[in-house]
Amino acid sequence: MNVLLKAAKIVDATNKEHHLEKRDILIKNGIISKIAPKIEAEKQTKIIALENLHVSIGWFDSSVSFGEPGHEERETIENGLFTAAKSGFTDVILNPTTNPLPDSSSDIVFLKNKANNKPTKLHPLGTLTVKSEGEVLAELFDMQNAGAVAFSDYKNPTKNSNLLKIALQYAQGFDALVYSFPLDVQIAGKGVVNEEVVATRLGLKGIPSLAEELQISRDLFILEYTGGKLHIPTISTANAVKLIATAKKKGLDVTCSVAIHNLVLTDEELEGFDTNFKVMPPLRTKKDARMLIKGVLDGVIDFVTSDHTPLDVEEKIIEFDNAAYGTIGLESAFGALNKIFEVATAIHILTKGRERYNIATPILAEGEKANLTLFNPDAEKEFSKDDIYASCKNSAFIGQPILGHVYGIISEENILI
Secondary structure, three states: OEEEEEEEEEOOOOOOOOOOOEEEEEEEOOEEEEEEOOOOOOOOEEEEOOOOOEEEEOEEEEEEOOOOOOOOOOOOHHHHHHHHHHOOEEEEEEOOOOOOOOOOHHHHHHHHHHOOOOOOEEEEOEOOEHHHOOOOEOOHHHHHHHOOOOEOOOOOOOOOHHHHHHHHHHHHHHOOEEEOOOOOHHHHOOOOEEOOHHHHHHOOOEEOHHHHHHHHHHHHHHHHHHOOEEEEOOOOOHHHHHHHHHHHHOOOOEEEEEEHHHHHOOHHHHHHOOHHHOOOOOOOOHHHHHHHHHHHHHOOOOEEEOOEOOOOHHHHOOOHHHOOOOEEOOOOHHHHHHHHOOHHHHHHHHHOOHHHHOOOOOOOOOOOEOEEEEEEEEEEEEOOHHHOOOOOOOEOOOOOEEEEEEEEEEEOOEEEO
């Protein structure tokens, strides 16, 4: 199939010739055939002309959860990838949150096969330990050979320091990336929200920033001792940014990410006891949010993620203390980011990070495979349930102002708009 994008403003800072210019883009059989100020449509060509059309390389999200297998009531792989595509993402990293957990090569093969021939590519994480119990290393080498791009126990912190040491040492033999979730569970105790004035006023048990920062400090000391590649997902405090900045200056091979809701929302949202704002790590203070944004702009924070976590109503519409942690975020990701960053910066954030997982970064140029996101950055609205494609509707952004509308993606010969 031939596709012609008309008058599309290209947002791609790496493309000096076309960046921020309006161009027609002709795609033939999944390959970008021509980019020019004006291209005449040939016969049997699908013309796409949309209001204020902007185009970038396809977006990337380093942390999404679905459910299948085992938790299909939360989300299937098929609808999860459809949601990702409609939200502008052509590559997503899938967290190990299924039942059974992906702790063997056969589990990774199952996930990869379920995602075959979808417009959005799925890249699964394998668990770091068997059943994510933190006791015995899982089959890391075999899972990597089967397609796992890194290893994580998701939001189960690695309590055993020696196990993390051994994991980092072992993973160096096949250049694997190890995750460590930043939470000291003893310090966190039975806390459910950020330990600050708001928690005290609402009578909710708090999780101090120390619980995150102490774990990060430990992990960085171990990394300095062992070498290897470490990723610290979804940091949330101002001091966490400082700790990782110092480690990077030392030359340690460490990356980190932040969830969009921790950039945009604060613990002040908890006033109504809405469980959609119960997330892990918890929403912190305005000072933390400002430092996290600065960390993104300075490059200390490597990736910004939706941390998309669909949860069934039975897990959310209950007492705050008993509700599960998590919010969906794919559909609101661009609109929320575009509200706090300039368009070009938001797109840079949404397209960086693939190289950490040995995933090829798309190129927007003639002769390259089409891997594109189509969007309108100027559409302003209030995010609502009508904007949600996910099976579960547990979004912290419902009722929040967002800026920008995503039309969809073109991934080679797959068009989802």
